[in-house]
Amino acid sequence: MMQPGAEFEPRLIAFLCNWCSYAGADLAGISRFQYPPNIRVIRVPCSGRVDPLFILKSLQHGADGVLVSGCHPGDCHYLTGNYYARRKFIVLKRLLDYVGLEENRVQFSWVSAAEGEKFSRVVADAVEKIKALGPAKRLVKTFSLPPELIQAAHM
């Protein structure tokens, strides 16, 4: 729960491909590039493994934003996985914008294993954009608990 007056610190789920972006995040760490600690990383074998359902479910269950990152086109460990991903995500992105899930709530990037610095920039940029949007509200699954239960939880 946010304290009044405190700055909104979003939580982002980052789906990083094992071969490039995850290694890029590692390099960012080793090289001591600073980036905001708002991401929670989920390592996936390939950006092509990321099902739109993962992204929607993240948003439903409390993520304020989602970042998907994989190898640059042409550099996929599995040769073509990210090309398929690119087609899939552009359709997803357009659909999300169309239904009115705010632009930038879901972001995509290519970060190679050598781009530690780019990784830190991508994360800082993503976090900044989500901060500007504020907490996710549209797809979030909320439950209306009876007030006495909420009160009990705060005691």
Add this chain to the structure above:
Amino acid sequence: MELENQIEHELRERAQQLLAENVVDLIIGYGRGTLPNRVTPVFIRKPQDANMLVWNNHCQLNLVSYLQRMQSSSKIGIVVKGCDARSLVGLIKEKQISRDRLHIIGIVCDGILDTRATGEPPIPYASCQHCEVNVPPLYDILIGSPDEIKPKKPSELDAELAAFEALSPAERWKALEQEFSRCIRCYACRNACPLCYCEECFVDQTQPKWISEGTHPSDIMIYHLVRALHSAGRCGECGACERACPMGIKLRLLTQKVSRDVAELFQDKPGIDLERPPALHTFSTDDDNSTFL
């Protein structure tokens, strides 16, 4: 003789011939329903039953959905309209049914009347008013003549969709939430779709359980978004999902958007060309990269 009756007459004749000559073992077609202006699927095995077949502007079902349930190795004759044939092409491309097993009876269709619309005279479905496949893209025999078709407006966006697009993103979300709040999660849209053939749909899975049962708005929205995405690059725009919806939800708000995006991004129209792989089953190295940082 009226055009429809002509088609019906020829359909019965050809069906009888096909069954009598053992070209097919079974014909899936439309039969008279128990209510006025309603048709029901019929499965005909004997030549003398060919007279059960009907054709009129209420034949709204997409009979291709029934093919999935035909497990035997029999040769099947199937009556298809243009839009139905697009989903049939999709199934053949995705290797769900073998082309050799099919004898496709294509019918030149001038649009199906909207049974829910009130007022006189009855109007065709929105999808029919903008139809561009009056003649099936794939058939073995074709009944009817393309010359008799009234002109359609294929490139225009239908009025409801255009009105929706004109809204701001926040208003669109609100409008969709309201539209889909009527959803009772009966999955009739999924079941009516000839291309929804997964043995176990993601909504039915329990390990992992992707979304809960019930009608929480976020669960409903995820179901419909993912359903639309699963049809991306495959949807033949037959409108079977929308017609199946007992709550009259405008499902094409989502499915049409995805179809238009696929057409624009990948210059692809699903279900027309048997040789071309579905748009999302393939890629080009020159695809639009602007979504990615």
